[in-house]
Amino acid sequence: MKKLVEIVFDTETTGFDPATGDKIVEIGAVRIYDKMRTDDPRDTFHVLVNPERDIPEEVVKVHGITNEKVKDSPIFADLADDFLAFIGNAPLVAHNASFDMKFINAELEQMGKPALTNEVVDTLPIARRKFPGARATLDALCARFEVDLSARTFHGALLDSQLLADVYLHLCGGLQHGLTLGDQKSDDENGDLEVNLSSLVSSEIRPARSFPASEEELKLHSEFVEKIDGNFWQN
Template sequence: MRQVVLDTETTGVDWKQGHRVIEIGAVELLDRRLSGRHYQQYLNPERPSDPDAIRVHGITDAFLQDKPRFAEVAEEFLAFIAGAELIIHNAPFDMGFINHELRRASRKPIAPPVLDTLVDARRRHPGQKNDLNSLCRRYGVDNSGRELHGALLDCEILAQVYLAMTGGQVDMGLDTGKEIHGGAAQTMAPMPGGPALRQSPLRVIAASAAERELHRRYLAGMGEGACLWPQDGSD
């Protein structure tokens, strides 16, 4: 199964008001594992960004002046996402912008399948905050480098959140994340792109010699043929 985690940064909040995409980020998942392949492209939007938008992503108009227009990179972008299920947090926002850019470039809009992790998170955690930072805290995903929004960085973080959110129960902080074998503490192997897996070991208590002898006598008292298993504990 091939999936692509997708995110954009834009000049403002509404493409219907003429705002444009200034960065595309995408990260590939193959069979729920990060493949190492990613796509990132900064774009010249041919218009200034709103001051509020710059405060969010930190991408200045001057930085974007020499970057390509969307139409110039549309082919390579579409090739990267071709045949994949898209994973997007708040999909209507990003899909609205991407499809607007595609229409401007005389390309067909992207059709589903699209998985919206915001919708999924709200279903799993009703009444709670489900923005990306909140999900990182809930699922133990490191977002310490996310001082500003960035399309590729947010894709990498969202990929880990998605894998953790859809891969099992949330860690409720009731264990130490260690597994004990012969007195040595060992961290469980992490799932690629996700938090460490945690599993409590099965405790096995062996019977003492005295207990085994009492058990043998009890079985002997049941009479010949009453017991179908060996009475000496050999099996």
């Protein structure tokens, strides 16, 4: 039987808008099968990216990635094919997916490559639908599902992808890891509600709506704040 393959991924960037020159500095991704994690290193993708521009100090405080750290890293154009080969045509899972997708697609566009057409699952609206009124940042969801955050001193694309994979599996009805199904609780035991993901999955990424500048700035800021979860100004 063919397995359902999904790619949970995250990016770290120099800011919040590729239209103003911000770039990707890190990509992390993990592959899951039939809503199960594996320990196979071949199911992990991680790379630092040289953005060919300065990384603002205020952003370094978030993810810890400095210009010195990425000065010898490949530029996006040199690693794009590896990333595309890793994700293939699999559905992509991300938290506040529009943020990551617009950066990936902007980088691809600069290379003359087409935008991704993979199905996209955004865990942010899933979490908001499942827990209305509750905080839906990655930190908050990890706390809710008792996902270990002890290794997270900075935002990192690979670690955040691994954390999000666990959160996503909980949101889908229960965490399963590898083939140790006997160790997992049933959906009824853990009290998780089933979520109908079909209405939250888009088969294509549609262009962003056009807003007046002031509203667009607010929208971009909101997206960036969702990426930098755990900040004191978020409810």
